[in-house]
Amino acid sequence: MPTKRDLLDLQFMDARCKLIDLAAFLDRIERHEGEPDFRLAAFREALPILLSEKPNRARAVLEALSDQTPEPIEAATIQGAFGAPQV
Structure with a gap:
């Protein structure tokens, strides 16, 4: 079984990259106008x-x-998902 150090050696750089991507995403959102x-x-x-x-x-x-609504919608308005529950 790998140790925490083993996992860090294997996956830290990938996780670091994803974290930087999230920070860049939030920076882009904040730089643009609109609500x-x-x-x-x-x-x-x-x-x-x-x-x-x-x-x-x-x-x-x-x-x-995820949308936790138990009842399905009557008809989809788009083909795809939003990736977050609409409130």
Whole structure:
């Protein structure tokens, strides 16, 4: 079984790159005009989950960015998903 050090050696640079990508994404959002929508709000609400020390953070982030509505919508207005629940 790998140690924490082994995992850091193998995956730190990839995780570092993803974190920098997230920071750049937020910088781009802040530089542009207009009002953000529900997706940015959901994204910001999910960020503290990353810093928590609770187990299953990936699941918690996925659930925070998922529509928990139990009833299906009558008809789709687009082909695809928004990636965050609309509130």
